[in-house]
Amino acid sequence: MEGDDNLAHERNKAEFDVNEMKIVWAGSRQAFEVSNRMSRLVASDPVFDKSNRAVMTRKELFKNTLRKSAHAWKLINELCLSDEESTIFKYFMDQPGFLDLHWRMFVPAIKGQGTEEQKQKWLPLANKMQIIGCYAQTELGHGSNVQGLETTATFNPQTDQFILHSPTQTSSKWWPGGLGKVSTHAVVYARLITNGKDHGVHGFIVQLRNLDDHSPLPGITIGDIGVKFGNGAYNSMDNGFLMFDKFCIPRDQMLMRLSKVTREGKYVPSDVPRQLMYGTMVSVRQTIVSNASVAMARAVCIATRYSAVRRQFGSQNGGVETQVIDYKTQQNRLFPLLASAYAFRFVGEWLKWLYTDVTQRLEASDFATLPEAHACTAGLKSMTTSATSDGIEECRKLCGGHGYLWCSGLPELFAVYVPACTYEGDNVVLQLQVARFLMKTVAQLSSGNAPAGTTAYMGRAKHLLQCRSSIQKAEDWLNPAMVLEAFEARALRMAVSCANNLKKFENQEQGFSELLADLVEAGIAHCQLIVVSKFIAKLERDIKGKGVKNQLKNLCYIYALHLIHKHLGDFLSTNTITPEQASLANNQLRSLYSQLRPNAVALVDAFDYTDHYLGSVLGRYDGNVYPKLFEEALKDPLNDSVVPDGYHEYIRPFIKQDLRSARL
Ligand SMILES: CCCCCCCCCCCCCC(=O)SCCNC(=O)CCNC(=O)[C@H](O)C(C)(C)COP(=O)(O)OP(=O)(O)OC[C@H]1O[C@@H](n2cnc3c(N)ncnc32)[C@H](O)[C@@H]1OP(=O)(O)O
Numbered sequence: 196m197e198g199d200d201n202l203a204h205e206r207n208k209a210e211f212d213v214n215e216m217k218i219v220w221a222g223s224r225q226a227f228e229v230s231n232r233m234s235r236l237v238a239s240d241p242v243f244d245k246s247n248r249a250v251m252t253r254k255e256l257f258k259n260t261l262r263k264s265a266h267a268w269k270l271i272n273e274l275c276l277s278d279e280e281s282t283i284f285k286y287f288m289d290q291p292g293f294l295d296l297h298w299r300m301f302v303p304a305i306k307g308q309g310t311e312e313q314k315q316k317w318l319p320l321a322n323k324m325q326i327i328g329c330y331a332q333t334e335l336g337h338g339s340n341v342q343g344l345e346t347t348a349t350f351n352p353q354t355d356q357f358i359l360h361s362p363t364q365t366s367s368k369w370w371p372g373g374l375g376k377v378s379t380h381a382v383v384y385a386r387l388i389t390n391g392k393d394h395g396v397h398g399f400i401v402q403l404r405n406l407d408d409h410s411p412l413p414g415i416t417i418g419d420i421g422v423k424f425g426n427g428a429y430n431s432m433d434n435g436f437l438m439f440d441k442f443c444i445p446r447d448q449m450l451m452r453l454s455k456v457t458r459e460g461k462y463v464p465s466d467v468p469r470q471l472m473y474g475t476m477v478s479v480r481q482t483i484v485s486n487a488s489v490a491m492a493r494a495v496c497i498a499t500r501y502s503a504v505r506r507q508f509g510s511q512n513g514g515v516e517t518q519v520i521d522y523k524t525q526q527n528r529l530f531p532l533l534a535s536a537y538a539f540r541f542v543g544e545w546l547k548w549l550y551t552d553v554t555q556r557l558e559a560s561d562f563a564t565l566p567e568a569h570a571c572t573a574g575l576k577s578m579t580t581s582a583t584s585d586g587i588e589e590c591r592k593l594c595g596g597h598g599y600l601w602c603s604g605l606p607e608l609f610a611v612y613v614p615a616c617t618y619e620g621d622n623v624v625l626q627l628q629v630a631r632f633l634m635k636t637v638a639q640l641s642s643g644n645a646p647a648g649t650t651a652y653m654g655r656a657k658h659l660l661q662c663r664s665s666i667q668k669a670e671d672w673l674n675p676a677m678v679l680e681a682f683e684a685r686a687l688r689m690a691v692s693c694a695n696n697l698k699k700f701e702n703q704e705q706g707f708s709e710l711l712a713d714l715v716e717a718g719i720a721h722c723q724l725i726v727v728s729k730f731i732a733k734l735e736r737d738i739k740g741k742g743v744k745n746q747l748k749n750l751c752y753i754y755a756l757h758l759i760h761k762h763l764g765d766f767l768s769t770n771t772i773t774p775e776q777a778s779l780a781n782n783q784l785r786s787l788y789s790q791l792r793p794n795a796v797a798l799v800d801a802f803d804y805t806d807h808y809l810g811s812v813l814g815r816y817d818g819n820v821y822p823k824l825f826e827e828a829l830k831d832p833l834n835d836s837v838v839p840d841g842y843h844e845y846i847r848p849f850i851k852q853d854l855r856s857a858r859l
């Protein structure tokens with residue numbers, strides 16, 4: 196059977212309405228229509244071709260990214276795309292570049308931390324891209340520890356200016372995307388000093404380059420930090436370094452929505468939580484969770500289609516071989532990733548709602564849900580990006596040898612994606628923020644304050660610490676209340692165990708340091724509970740389309756039960772379930788894989804990705820893999836000539852030597 200016949204056959208087997216599933220995946224019919232239109236607009240434009248990124252030099256890649264960005268901006272304006280449309284359009288361009296940081300961090304930082312006057316002055320310029328900005332927080336010596344930043348901004352009352360200075364080499368800004376070669380401006384985070392007093396880290400708008408000839412302004416040293424992991428990949432981004440040598444900016448360029456410095460140099464501290472200064476990071480962490488579902492879906496789409504096309508073993512008397520997707524081992528590795536893509540999609544939708552809600556509350560000076568919003572965005576960013584990075588690499592292995600080819604799309608996807616585990620907060624550091632939040636919540640349980648939001652389950656501590664799972668047969672693992680109770684009991688018991696161990700230390704901070712590894716595990720258990728509970732909540736909504744809800748149910752329970760299988764040690768050691776119940780979960784999982792199998796290809800079609808966006812010969816919609824692998828191979832510059840460059844200098848001498856010895 197040819198590849199295209201394989202996939203056509205698979206599509207015919209589907210037991211649900213794929214078009215309705217596309218709408219569920221997109222979030223609404225309107226969101227689907229926008230996404231569908233934007234992805235095709237990008238795919239049909241030759242400027243956005245990405246077929247030769249692997250063989251470009253860094254300079255070519257960078258210039259090509261500038262060209263794409265300029266073309267995108269021109270189209271966005273000519274076609275009068277809305278904010279929603281242009282965000283999605285840029286996403287489908289699939290080219291990391293300065294636009295990401297300008298729109299996702301520089302503009303939001305001014306919106307979130309600037310005064311009304313500052314917004315009126317800077318946002319129109321930024322919105323028209325008359326200035327291009329980046330987010331310069333991380334330094335050579337400090338990234339995770341924001342309070343440890345060293346760059347200083349000292350107020351000079353004589354000139355009404357701040358003097359920005361990099362006192363040490365480790366205080367050089369290092370990593371900001373878009374800084375190295377493009378940005379004209381940056382939001383720079385530096386220690387504010389007035390009258391000799393250090394008030395901690397604050398944000399400042401700083402012009403970096405001359406707007407006429409793009410040269411760095413006097414007092415500024417700036418450049419690119421060098422080549423990063425992988426061919427192509429994130430190397431299209433000019434992550435940069437920056438040093439200040441007593442560089443002066445006017446006082447009104449300190450972002451003063453929260454705290455202020457007066458003309459006389461008096462520091463007026465914020466009357467709202469200082470953590471609002473971290474708001475841009477919270478906003479980006481929230482979007483990173485939705486992006487995780489997209490990256491996971493992309494890898495899974497490639498691996499699923501290819502697993503249906505690829506055949507190995509099983510033929511008798513020259514008959515057709517087995518599609519590798521039919522091996523239970525392949526299903527056991529692939530289907531939980533497919534389920535994770537959907538699970539992250541739905542938790543991403545919920546997180547967007549939570550973020551919108553907290554933003555509205557903050558505007559009304561209600562700060563009550565800020566700790567919960569911080570814990571959820573940090574924890575889910577950490578958990579979903581770690582799972583997605585591992586998932587992309589697993590998909591590469593699921594595609595066998597051809598998965599290692601650049602044209603499979605998977606090596607570059609991995610190389611672009613994996614820094615998501617580090618940027619916007621190292622995943623371990625962020626998970627420890629969740630653990631701190633959990634320890635606080637556990638400590639307050641006895642005070643009579645009922646925990647709310649995602650920790651509401653802790654309010655049922657008495658029951659959850661003692662209950663025994665009532666699962667008796669494999670089908671019970673499809674009971675939402677029983678599944679939820681298992682996840683709640685495991686999460687609570689892990690958190691309480693950490694809290695009890697902490698009490699054994701006289702010094703709580705020292706205890707926290709000793710227990711870091713357990714605390715991270717407790718944070719992860721809590722985040723997995725959130726994802727499972729939001730998936731179950733999604734199933735309770737009105738879901739249209741033949742068979743759609745049934746597929747989502749299968750995916751939801753595959754997601755939950757594979758986590759039980761993977762983290763069995765947690766579930767058993769906390770006595771949440773018995774080994775027999777674990778074995779029933781495994782039986783149920785196998786049955787769910789069989790039910791999902793005929794729908795697998797249709798479930799990845801529901802992502803509605805174009806071949807351009809997938810960028811993968813193995814994941815092509817038509818399944819025409821083998822002829823296209825040949826075409827790609829023949830395009831390689833090494834195949835431009837039959838005899839390679841260097842033959843006469845380095846190969847021929849060996850062969851001549853062999854001939855001489857053969858004659859002797
Ligand atoms: C195809 C292309 C795709 C490309 C896509 C690319 C797009 C994106 C590109 C992205 C490019 C990448 C761009 C980049 O990478 S930009 C750089 C990103 N950098 C980071 O993320 C740094 C991570 N570090 C931190 O955030 C802080 O230092 C942490 C949090 C670790 C500690 O902080 P700190 O030392 O201050 O705190 P504390 O631990 O003493 O805790 C003190 C209190 O503060 C509360 N607290 C802490 N934080 C928050 C918060 N945020 N909202 C509300 N509250 C918060 C906390 O709960 C505690 O509360 P309480 O317990 O006292 O009540």
Ligand SMILES: Cc1cc2nc3c(=O)[nH]c(=O)nc-3n(C[C@H](O)[C@H](O)[C@H](O)COP(=O)(O)OP(=O)(O)OC[C@H]3O[C@@H](n4cnc5c(N)ncnc54)[C@H](O)[C@@H]3O)c2cc1C
Nearest residue numbers: 330331332333337338339370371372614617618619620623
């Ligand atoms: C591709 C990319 C793009 C980036 N873009 C930007 C940008 O635009 N702007 C910007 O300002 N920054 C940017 N960054 C920087 C990024 O935000 C930081 O690298 C990130 O916050 C991690 O900080 P770090 O490098 O200091 O890691 P470190 O903190 O040095 O981490 C090293 C190791 O130490 C561990 N560790 C650190 N602290 C603790 C702790 N308290 N407890 C336990 N373990 C700990 C970590 O888990 C990790 O294993 C970017 C980084 C990358 C890779």
